[in-house]
Amino acid sequence: xxxxxxxxxxxxxxxxxxxxxxARAAEGAGFESLWTVEHIVYPEGYESTYPxxxxxxxxxxxxxxxxDPLIWLAYAAAHTTTLKLATGIxxxxxxxxxxxxxxxxxxxSMSGGRLMLGIGIGWLREEFEALDIPWEGRTRRTEExxxxxxxxxxxxxxxxxxxxxxxxxLSSNPKPPSGSVPIHIGGHSEAxxxxxxxxxxxxxxxxGNMAELMDxxxxxxxxxxxxxAALDMTxxxxxxxxxxxxxxxxxxxxxxxxxxxxxxxxxxxxPGEAADKMAGFxxxxxxx
Numbered sequence: 691x692x693x694x695x696x697x698x699x700x701x702x703x704x705x706x707x708x709x710x711x712x713a714r715a716a717e718g719a720g721f722e723s724l725w726t727v728e729h730i731v732y733p734e735g736y737e738s739t740y741p742x743x744x745x746x747x748x749x750x751x752x753x754x755x756x757x758d759p760l761i762w763l764a765y766a767a768a769h770t771t772t773l774k775l776a777t778g779i780x781x782x783x784x785x786x787x788x789x790x791x792x793x794x795x796x797x798x799s800m801s802g803g804r805l806m807l808g809i810g811i812g813w814l815r816e817e818f819e820a821l822d823i824p825w826e827g828r829t830r831r832t833e834e835x836x837x838x839x840x841x842x843x844x845x846x847x848x849x850x851x852x853x854x855x856x857x858x859x860l861s862s863n864p865k866p867p868s869g870s871v872p873i874h875i876g877g878h879s880e881a882x883x884x885x886x887x888x889x890x891x892x893x894x895x896x897x898g899n900m901a902e903l904m905d906x907x908x909x910x911x912x913x914x915x916x917x918x919a920a921l922d923m924t925x926x927x928x929x930x931x932x933x934x935x936x937x938x939x940x941x942x943x944x945x946x947x948x949x950x951x952x953x954x955x956x957x958x959x960x961p962g963e964a965a966d967k968m969a970g971f972x973x974x975x976x977x978x
Contacts (some may be wrong), residue, residue, distance in 0.1 A: 713766035719968035725778030733816035779876035787835035803867035810876035887911035892922035
């Protein structure tokens with residue numbers, strides 16, 4: 691079991707000093723990865739339903755900082771050597787894939803191949819409207835954009851003729867050191883699970899029945915002629931907050947989870963306390 695920290699670029703960790711503290715403490719305690727969240731803008735008074743809270747509203751407010759994931763991760767990368775850097779998730783349909791392919795590959799190249807790109811289709815319609823990006827068709831847009839980026843990472847002189855993106859004879863460098871950046875599909879729906887199986891390198895449902903969703907993803911991979919065992923599964927377990935978090939980890943492993951993410955708010959404290967709290971978690975849970 692690998693352990694990551696989610697919602698890393700929030701709360702007290704949004705500043706440069708906070709990013710350094712969290713990244714160094716995580717690497718020192720043996721965490722495998724940091725996972726960021728993303729919203730380009732916060733539409734005040736939005737009516738869309740946030741799917742991860744009972745009241746339908748995301749935590750914080752419009753004045754709560756949410757640093758750009760790639761820039762925040764680049765800052766964390768500069769102060770670590772082995773820690774993996776992940777978007778969890780990036781709103782891919784809000785990005786132009788040719789430009790984003792360059793940005794993602796640059797960070798992956800400069801960090802020594804440590805980036806994992808978690809992507810999702812988005813839930814905040816008002817954000818799409820503010821960016822003048824169509825809400826309808828965002829699922830097809832997401833899948834095509836991922837395909838565009840993979841083609842640009844793979845070789846030079848690429849031409850692409852798609853529903854949304856068309857170009858001829860383009861090269862984009864630097865390339866990812868491994869030839870591609872792993873793309874992890876975010877989302878808690880059956881459709882997201884099937885998408886992960888069809889075209890993802892991994893799957894990251896942030897809520898729901900983890901075992902069922904991961905079974906759906908693996909079956910979709912098999913149906914598509916892909917190796918279900920190759921899917922890198924990231925998930926959560928509410929028992930991590932309980933009296934026996936080690937038991938929660940063991941149960942998560944039976945669901946087929948390869949990486950358990952822990953919310954960053956568990957490590958908030960006075961400056962310097964994050965390292966002690968992470969070390970305590972590592973000793974109590976990760977070592978077991």
